[in-house]
Amino acid sequence: MFGKFDKNALMLFTGALTFFLIGGLMTTVLPWITEKSWGNPVAGLKEYSDQELRGRAIYIREGCWYCHTQQVRTLESDVKRYGWRGVDAPISLPGEFTRDKPHLFGTRRIGPDLARVGGKYDKSWHRTHFNNPRDLVPGSVMPPFPWIVTSNGGKDLDDLVAYVQSLGRGRDWRPNHDYEQ
């Protein structure tokens, strides 16, 4: 029966298109119909402040998302790696991203995932790290961003750190909250 698809170009094209459409519908339309929680923010999620939004714009401008993802996947390795002091990092939920337009999930992990980085370090750590990552992490391939530390009289640094510290806060999972700023 399938021999016909080999010989008839029109049938081959129509068959391929049909399977493509089925795949497309199952991955884009079906989830919206079956998963009702999509689009609802998780309980602890706050809207970004103006400062955090400015920081987010710097994150986009500097291309941080070329190297960093923002999604803890449903894998043991993700949950353990991005956890903190023995507490597993919660898996990312759709409701954590409702304020992100456009989203910054990212695609490549040249550096670690940042979805749960808020509160992990204090501001002086970030200042040193942006200025020259190798001062803190020998051999780091993250490029230095010294202009972020100095530009706008230090305001850019404050904004970017505020944004980075906001990541993952919606879930309030980090023991003792650690560094707020």
Ligand code: HEC
């Ligand atoms: C060329 C790829 C690359 C780019 C671009 C990049 N990073 Fe990184 N980043 C890394 C790598 C690799 C590491 C791990 C080594 C280290 O900590 O320096 C890292 C580490 C980090 C960490 C520490 C994460 C942790 O859990 O320890 C933060 C925070 C961070 N980057 C933020 C940023 C921000 C903000 C930008 C944009 C201004 C940025 N990165 C741009 C590659 C990159």
